[in-house]
Amino acid sequence: MHGRELHGLLHPFLLLLIFERAGHGYALIDRLKAMGLPDVEPGHVYRVLRGLERERLLISGWETAGAGPARRCYQLTAKGRDDLRSCLAGLAQLHQVIGAGLQRSADAFAGSPGANPYAASRR
Template sequence: MHGRELRNLLHPFLLLLIFERPGHGYDLIERLEAMGVSDVEPGQVYRVLRGLERDRSLLSMWEAAAAGPARRRYELTAKGRNDLRSWIARLAQLNHIMDAYLRRSANALARPRDGRDSYATSRG
């Protein structure tokens, strides 16, 4: 899936990645791509990171790099861990709903159709 389609899921994805291993922005973008979130806009990632920091879910600190400029490194707070747990529960519920949708759509598409639109014919 593309970054545009997953924009609203950047919060839980970033919380998980930072829980697994604190990192800086471009590191997190690369790790998002490794998760299958491609074409994510760096500006959107940084907006989400700043929002999570304002919300006190993350802390950031400047880290000097061996080569190049200092980078902001993000770490999860206790609130961030609680937020991650909450997202996991919500996404598990969404997963249940999506599984039901996919089963239903597979069943509907597997049924032979007579070529007529049942809604259009029922409306006369």
């Protein structure tokens, strides 16, 4: 997938990661990479985090404990949990639609010798 398709997933995935465990920006970026989003630009992640905070889905505060500079730590609000539930319901519906499309494509390609519908095409 390309970055632009994945950008729309940052909102729900950041909410999910913060729901699991509060965190600061770079830790969240590392956790996004572990979810399969390896090429996320830090600047974009921070813009999304600020937007989620403006919408009152997150709150943040400075964490000064430990070595190194202070870091902004993000936590989910009750409104953020409600938004996450809504996002997850939409993603579950999208999952069903994509699954149906992938099954149709696999069925359509089944008769083609050596054809893999999921292989990237060469132009």
